[in-house]
Amino acid sequence: MSASKESAGPQPKEYQGKIQPGWREIPRGGMILQAGNAREFETGDWRVTRPVWIPENCIQCLFCWIYCPDAAVLLEDGKVIGFDYAHCKGCGICAHECPGKRGAKAIKMVAESEAEEASQA
Numbered sequence: 001m002s003a004s005k006e007s008a009g010p011q012p013k014e015y016q017g018k019i020q021p022g023w024r025e026i027p028r029g030g031m032i033l034q035a036g037n038a039r040e041f042e043t044g045d046w047r048v049t050r051p052v053w054i055p056e057n058c059i060q061c062l063f064c065w066i067y068c069p070d071a072a073v074l075l076e077d078g079k080v081i082g083f084d085y086a087h088c089k090g091c092g093i094c095a096h097e098c099p100g101k102r103g104a105k106a107i108k109m110v111a112e113s114e115a116e117e118a119s120q121a
Contacts, residue, residue: 039087042086042087043070043086043087043089044072044084044085044086044087044088044089044090046089047085047088047089047090047112048090048111048112049090049092049109049110049111049112050083050085050088050090050109050110050112050115051064051083051088051090051092051094051095051107051108051109052107052108052109052110052115053080053082053083053106053107054104054105054106054107054108055106056101057100057101057104057105057106058080058100058101058106059099059100059101059106060078060079060080061098061099062075062078062080063094063097063098063099064080064094064095064097064098064106064107065080066097067093067094067097068088068093068094069091069093070087070088070089070091071084071087072084072085072087072088072089073094080106090109090112092109094107095107095108095109
């Protein structure tokens with residue numbers, strides 16, 4: 001191996017179109033280096049259940065949006081239009097808080113495997 005390659009150290013790696021720092025450049029755990037960076041990290045891929053929105057049962061109270069700890073309820077013109085599954089962790093708070101219409105909830109929690117099967121059909 002040449003001396004220039006040894007002195008250069010490991011080369012930066014690209015992940016999702018961004019150059020990622022090496023282990024020496026990453027800060028110690030627990031440090032938040034910039035505010036408002038949660039949108040950069042997709043955290044919904046370890047979810048076991050997911051919320052499914054049933055529009056005909058929705059009264060647009062926005063309780064789901066208010067109580068969602070991950071800001072995963074999507075709004076358009078002040079109305080619910082669905083969920084951001086890239087950030088939803090499947091906690092079910094939205095479904096619990098949903099009053100629904102005439103006792104029929106507008107949000108139902110389903111197993112992630114069921115949702116994947118339904119989307120492939």
